[in-house]
Amino acid sequence: MSRELSPTQLAVERLARPRPAPGIWSGNMVAVLERGWQAIKTQNWGIIISGFFEPVLYLLAMGWGLGALVGEVEGPGGAKVSYAAYIAPAMLATSAMNGAIYDSTMNVFFKLNFGKLYQAMLQTSLGPLDVALGEIMLALFRGLLYAVAFLAVMAALGLATSWWALLMVPAAVLIAFGFAAVGMGVTSFAQRFQQLDLIMFAMLPMFLFSATLYPISVYPSAVQLFIQALPLWHGVELMRHLAVGHLTWATLGHATYFTAMTALGLWVTTVRMRKLFLR
Amino acid sequence: MGGGQANATRQESVSCAPYAAVVTSEELVIRARGLTKAYGDFVAVDGIDFDVRRGESFGLLGPNGAGKSTTMRMIGGTLGRTAGELSVVGLDPETQGPQVRAHLGVVPQQDNLDDDLKVRENLIMYGRYFGLPRSYLVPKSAELLEFAQLTDKASARVDDLSGGMKRRLTIARGLVNEPEVLLLDEPTTGLDPQARHTLWDRLFRLKEAGVTLIVTTHFMDEAEQLCDRLIVIDKGTIMAEGSPAQLIRQYSTREVLELRFGSQRNAQVVAQLEGLAERIEVLPDRILLYSADGEATLERVSGAGLHPVTSLVRRSSLEDVFLRLTGRTLVD
Structure with a gap:
């Protein structure tokens, strides 16, 4: 590093490189991640660990408790699996959804309006897009840790029966990315906390009815179509396929759904960035 | 009154052409013409004109709600403008926010230090937001802690600092990129007299070092202490412009x-x-x-x-x- 350049010049020179969206993006998302990591180190690990237990507790209560009454059910491709093995992938998909939505709606909204962190970041060379992407990435990183831990639990309980199950980790990150991107897009329209409560309110029925705890075939076909349009169903199916290594074109379709959801969410967030961060 | 003075300045620069353009672009760090911010029917800043020259200490004096902070935020590009022209270090803060802010140090009205990080790490991480390397930031943070008289608090939690210390840390943080322009929004509001004088002393040193200061305040003594030149703002419009002594001579x-x-x-x-x-x-x-x-x-x-x-x-x-x-x- 040459000593002749002043720090301002250093920063300006870096920013002089061509990049998309120069008014709202400085290409320095890494600094936001770095800050997140520094903060996590000093934070209460109890809160972070609690996020891991939620799906595990559901799995134990439903899979082992309720599963004893249910017995075996039909898994992907028609193979018989234990009830615990049937719902475990759904629990992972749901937990990826919950974490991503919480982080991208409530957490972001709070930090925007009441916390001072984003305000401080935005008075530097960072643009709102650096902050938004960094925040999503941090949420995904946490989701990644949870997914790895949950998969380990599944393996220990003998619920993961294929090496393909390892792909459940990146799948969880993809599902979280889709939900986080859309969540942040929705947050850009929110004026008050109560409006975000609506999203949280929509998530519980989505969890209960998206073929998480029983197959979608119990519904009349019109209801089935509706459920199949919702994101969590795609997440659950994707996970279920991977858990037993039953890969079809449908598996790819579910993954594509989340890729599209991510792209849409990021597009809305970028367009709405000024409204979201610069009010 | 104020308008007349602004006109006079403009005429000067016109009459000095062709040199004026060169001199102006080099010396003006901020140029605002018809700068306006409206929220629906409410006009917070109503078409104000002002220039800030390099190295000067410029004040915006007015009561709470006059539009001072709004103007500051538009300068930093964290708030869009409704109408008018604004150029900061020759760039438009609305379309080139990251570049503009690379030249700025911002000290907001309310301290927004990072409670999750220690005092020294607050300085270093803030520098990282500018994309500056740690090899520069580690010695720089030591220098700034010395400047802010916080060297012995380097490893303290932000929560444990007094109001005056937090303020000094916020100012030190704003200097981490060695900015040409330091924006200070109500720098001493809420501080006791001794902490104010300590802070003023630090700001004088910066001024001596050639940093352009832009200060908003509703304390007249602060404006008299710190500002070479100021505009008096009320209800989003400029009422008068001049040095503190000029204004007193002219209006009192x-x-x-x-x-x-x-x-x-x-x-x-x-x-x-x-x-x-x-x-x-x-x-x-x-x-x-x-x-x-x-x-x-x-x-x-x-x-x-x-x-x-x-x-x-x-x-x-x-x-x-x-x-x-x-x-x-x-x-x-």
């Missing part, structure tokens, strides 16, 4: 005689005071008589058979300028 007398007759009698005696001073202002708790010689005015008041409960002769301040311009006091 040399001295002021403050009289208190007790809240009941203040209003009654006003008629008898007419003609004893160049100008009289009646405030709820006291009467202000403006004249070149306050002691002489006080003698004339006694000569007229009036005996106030208390009397005080003082030099005119920016507070008097503001009162003259708006009919209101700065701090209600």
Whole structure:
């Protein structure tokens, strides 16, 4: 590093490189991640660990408790699996959804309006897009840790029966990315906390009815179509396929759904960035 | 009044052409023309014009809600403008926010330090937001802690700092990128007198080092202490522009005689005071008589058979300028 350049010049020179969206993006998302990591180190690990237990507790209560009454059910491709093995992938998909939505709606909204962190970041060379992407990435990183831990639990309980199950980790990150991107897009329209409560309110029925705890075939076909349009169903199916290594074109379709959801969410967030961060 | 002065400045720069363009672009760090911010029907900043030259200490003086902070945020590109032109270090902050802010240090009205990080890490991480390398930031943070008199607090939690210390840390943080322009929004609001003087001392040093300071304040003593030149803002418009001394000369007398007759009698005696001073202002708790010689005015008041409960002769301040311009006091 040459000593002749002043720090301002250093920063300006870096920013002089061509990049998309120069008014709202400085290409320095890494600094936001770095800050997140520094903060996590000093934070209460109890809160972070609690996020891991939620799906595990559901799995134990439903899979082992309720599963004893249910017995075996039909898994992907028609193979018989234990009830615990049937719902475990759904629990992972749901937990990826919950974490991503919480982080991208409530957490972001709070930090925007009441916390001072984003305000401080935005008075530097960072643009709102650096902050938004960094925040999503941090949420995904946490989701990644949870997914790895949950998969380990599944393996220990003998619920993961294929090496393909390892792909459940990146799948969880993809599902979280889709939900986080859309969540942040929705947050850009929110004026008050109560409006975000609506999203949280929509998530519980989505969890209960998206073929998480029983197959979608119990519904009349019109209801089935509706459920199949919702994101969590795609997440659950994707996970279920991977858990037993039953890969079809449908598996790819579910993954594509989340890729599209991510792209849409990021597009809305970028367009709405000024409204979201610069009010 | 203020408009006339702004016009005069503009005419000068026109008459100096063709050199003016070169000189202006090099010396002006901020140029605002017709700068406007409206929220629906409410106009927070109403078409203001001002220039800030490199190395000068420029003040925005006005009461709370005058549009000072709004103007500051538009300069930093964290708030869009509704209309008008704004150029900061030759760039438009709205479309080139990250570049503009690379030249700026921002000290907001309310400290927004990072509570999750220690004192030193606050400085280093803030520098990382500018994309600066740690190899630069580690020695720089030590230097800034020294400047802010916080070296022994380097590993403390932000929560454990006093108000004055937090303020100094916020200013030190704003200097991490060695900015050309430091934006200070109400820098000493909420500080005790000693902490204010410590802070002013630090800001003087920066000014001596050639940093352009832009200060908003509703304290006239602060404006007098810190600003080479200032604009007086009220309800989003510029009421006057000039150096503190110029403004006082132009809009007030040399001295002021403050009289208190007790809240009941203040209003009654006003008629008898007419003609004893160049100008009289009646405030709820006291009467202000403006004249070149306050002691002489006080003698004339006694000569007229009036005996106030208390009397005080003082030099005119920016507070008097503001009162003259708006009919209101700065701090209600």
